Amino acid sequence: MTTSLRRLRNYIDGEFRDAADGRTTEVVNPATGDAYATAPLSAAVDVDAAMAAAEAAFPAWRDLIPAERQKVLLKVADRFEERAEELIAAESENCGKPIALVRSEEIPPMVDQIRFFAGAARMLEGRSSGEYMDGFTSIIRREPIGVCAQVAPWNYPMMMAVWKFAPALAAGNTVVIKPSDTTPASTVLIGEIIGSVLDELGHPRGVFNVVCGDRETGRLMVEHPVPAMASITGSVRAGMQVAESASKDLKRVHLELGGKAPVVVFEDTDIAKAVEDISVAGYFNAGQDCTAATRVLVQDSVHDEFVAALAKAAAETKTGAVDDEDVLFGPLNNANQLKQVKGFIDRLPAHAKIEAGGHQVGDKGYFFAPTVVSGLKQDDEIIQHEVFGPVITVQSFSDEAQALTWANDIEYALASSVWTKDHARAMRMSKSLDFGCVWINTHIPLVAEMPHGGFKKSGYGKDLSAYGFDDYTRIKHVMTSLDG
Structure with missing residues (x-):
């Protein structure tokens, strides 16, 4: 029947x-x-x-x-x-x-x-x-x-x-x-x-x-x-x-x-607050957002602390049924999208490390676990191409110049964010980041009065x-x- x-x-x-x-x-x-x-x-x-x-x-x-x-x-x-x-x-x-x-x-x-x-x-x-x-x-x-x-x-x-x-x-x-x-x-x-x-x-x-x-x-x-x-x-x-x-x-x-938003985290930022906000901005709607905070660049002095905190946040982030009010996000939209996200994880290079997630959740529907991947290089596929899933990558940078170079070294140019307490640095970065939107110490809020749109591809x-x-x-x- x-x-x-x-x-x-x-x-x-x-x-x-x-x-x-x-x-x-x-x-x-x-x-x-x-x-x-x-x-x-x-x-x-x-x-x-x-x-x-x-x-x-x-x-x-x-x-x-x-x-x-x-x-x-x-x-x-x-x-x-x-x-x-x-x-x-x-x-x-x-x-x-x-x-x-x-x-x-x-x-x-x-x-x-x-x-x-x-x-x-x-x-x-x-x-x-x-x-x-x-x-x-x-x-x-x-x-x-x-x-x-x-x-x-x-x-x-x-x-x-x-x-x-x-x-x-x-x-x-x-x-x-x-x-x-x-x-x-x-x-x-x-x-x-x-x-x-x-x-x-x-x-x-x-x-x-x-x-x-x-x-x-x-x-x-x-x-x-x-x-x-x-x-x-x-x-x-x-x-x-x-x-x-x-x-x-x-x-x-x-x-x-499409988008591949750089999220540039400097050592002087409040790491706990940044992790809390970035994890929500990366995993909301299962990461299926052109502005999602899924490409994080962290200054090397706080890299390990940030990755550990982000992996913990990922483990505590819940995906599941539509009527569960504790859930942050639902499934990927379709079987092809699930296959695409899995493909990025399956093709990770040997130097990459899955810190959290990296797998499908359940055997019904297209759910994927909140994922954190570290140890990546600038030319890795998962850095250069849009995953459009609940996957946050983390890279380590040494100084402002390197962070800016890597942030802009991408074909997409929709959105970006800078996390720092240094006002002058925030202004320098927002001037030089080649993206249609730059958020400072936040990521993803939109208002009707302000434009949304990018450059390049x-x-x-x-x-x-x-x-x-x-x-x-x-x-x-x-x-x-x-x-x-």
Whole structure:
């Protein structure tokens, strides 16, 4: 006897729809390893339908005064709060995340971020207009771009969807968003929530659309002639593919890709406090975070003390069931990700030492133990490449110059942190670290008002903040003669 699976559907032009050809994929709960739903495997005809809906809705949505778009987003934020338990349940099943942590660490910032961009909708600023040529006045218009094709990742399906749709809608664009094929449930629910608000307030249903599918579906979205912009949060490989595809018709591209954050710990820092904070920032969400504190560089004089304390913290960090309130993180997202993390551990060089963890936990689901690896060299695979799992590496450095060289000696450039009581050193390091964010004596806090985005192979464009809002607008110069 088999248990029937819940049927997830695309949300296009205000309606739930199956893929036109009826194809589906199974959606697995990573905490159990069992399928719990099916989702559409959307093809070109489904993408066409979503793009047509978004394109048709764009003129009316673009032409709304910003205050009206603000009303929509504020009501969406209210609905997120009202339906928080539904969103939490969907995300927990999507990702195997601890319910208590989704409730405390994801819902509040998501609501706050939507409200921030609701306010940003009314702050479409340009540089001063005026007369820069005799007899003419110049005016700057900041306008929406058009239809945005957006691809969200599986590590934070709900929150990354918010980071994409909130600035896009606030600026007057319409959206077609594709969740990861492993985590579609919460995004489909978001589609229904936004669609109901649009309907209530009398706006076109096609302003926001959700298309489920795989990489091929994402490719079809990016290469489709309708969108004026493609936005993706994902791997470096996926970002390169999107940039290449978008180049065929010169779409604007917004990329938030991988990371390998250096965490530079100097000998004068409070080691106990640093270990406490770094272990949380490294293991939260099973290390499946582009900004995770998973590459630690420690000054040699306190290296052994730090490693011993971090190994102890790892041993005391708990992973497990979604309803266990003592759990810090849940499983890895899928079987392939578990295989990848195991592969990094299996391929460790002989000089590396596993100080804690290093193994799968249990025989059901995709859980992996909090892990600490020491004795590593700068050119080791696990130092140079993103593990995206609950694995913290530790290297020993001698002085500030060496720490800075090793910190920057990486292809990624998303986030970093410096741990020291020396203010001048913190300022020198923050100036020279080649990363989009530098935290000092902390790691991983984000606020809606400040930008998030990296350099080098971590991509380009900003999420959050007024800078992220600007990315979803275009600038037009209007010049008028004063002669009448």
